[in-house]
Amino acid sequence: MNRAIRDFVKETVSVVLIAFVLAMILRTFVIEGRIIPTGSMLPTLQLQDRVLVNKFIYRFKEPQRGDIVVFRPPDAINANEDYIKRVIGLPGEKVEMKNGRVYINDKPLNEPYLAENLDYEYGPVIVPEDCLLVLGDNRNHSFDSHMWNAWLTKDRLKGKAFMVYWPVSHLHLLERGVSFDENTGN
Numbered sequence: 001m002n003r004a005i006r007d008f009v010k011e012t013v014s015v016v017l018i019a020f021v022l023a024m025i026l027r028t029f030v031i032e033g034r035i036i037p038t039g040s041m042l043p044t045l046q047l048q049d050r051v052l053v054n055k056f057i058y059r060f061k062e063p064q065r066g067d068i069v070v071f072r073p074p075d076a077i078n079a080n081e082d083y084i085k086r087v088i089g090l091p092g093e094k095v096e097m098k099n100g101r102v103y104i105n106d107k108p109l110n111e112p113y114l115a116e117n118l119d120y121e122y123g124p125v126i127v128p129e130d131c132l133l134v135l136g137d138n139r140n141h142s143f144d145s146h147m148w149n150a151w152l153t154k155d156r157l158k159g160k161a162f163m164v165y166w167p168v169s170h171l172h173l174l175e176r177g178v179s180f181d182e183n184t185g186n
Contacts, residue, residue: 031055032159034070034084040136040143041068041084043115044174050166051084051174055159063087063132063154065104066176068161071134074150082158085144088178089125089133096123097146102135110181113137122146130154 036049045051045068053070063069067087073079088102088109089095096103100117103109103124119140127133131151136142145152164170 033165034082034161036084037081039141040138041086042138042141044068044086044113044137045084045161045164046170049164049170051161052163052165053159053161057160058154058157063090063157063160064176065090066178068174069132069134070158070161071152072156072158074148074152074156076150077148083134083144084161085134085136085142086178087132088135089127089145091127091129091131093127093133094124095127095133096125097121098123104180108181110179111177113177114139116140120146127151 032053032055034051034053036045036047036051039047051068065087068084069087070082070084073083089104094103094105096106097118098121100119101108102111102118114137116139125133128151131153133145134152135144135146161174163173
């Protein structure tokens with residue numbers, strides 16, 4: 001084998017090896033793709049959508065209401081897979097679900113991403129410090145905080161989903177989309 005071929009092979013192997021190491025570092029610490037396995041986040045996330053998850057954001061800032069988060073479920077759940085839900089209740093907040101809506105500290109939320117109103121009641125509860133209350137967007141068909149009898153602690157968060165990247169026809173950034181309903185006079 002002549003020198004030019006050896007140099008080319010050596011350079012190609014080096015580039016592939018460096019790309020592999022960088023990809024593993026990025027996937028482990030920075031960003032990761034996830035497949036949506038259930039309908040608990042419909043209509044926001046469709047079955048088999050692929051989302052990008054920012055894995056380091058919560059090292060620098062606190063979760064915010066409306067963030068779509070990936071997490072290990074509480075120990076009481078006995079689940080082998082990570083969950084994806086929307087943050088609704090933050091530490092210290094009073095959360096109640098009644099009259100088909102979610103109320104935070106007695107103020108109704110405006111959640112335009114929901115396809116239907118709640119068909120159950122829950123609370124009121126106070127979210128403990130260092131915990132979150134998370135709900136699926138498909139509220140009436142989601143196994144989430146209102147059913148667990150356990151709190152999601154912040155240390156179980158794996159990251160924030162920020163974009164649907166596949167299929168291309170679903171490509172979009174994931175918005176928080178939640179606000180307080182200003183039309184109620186509360």
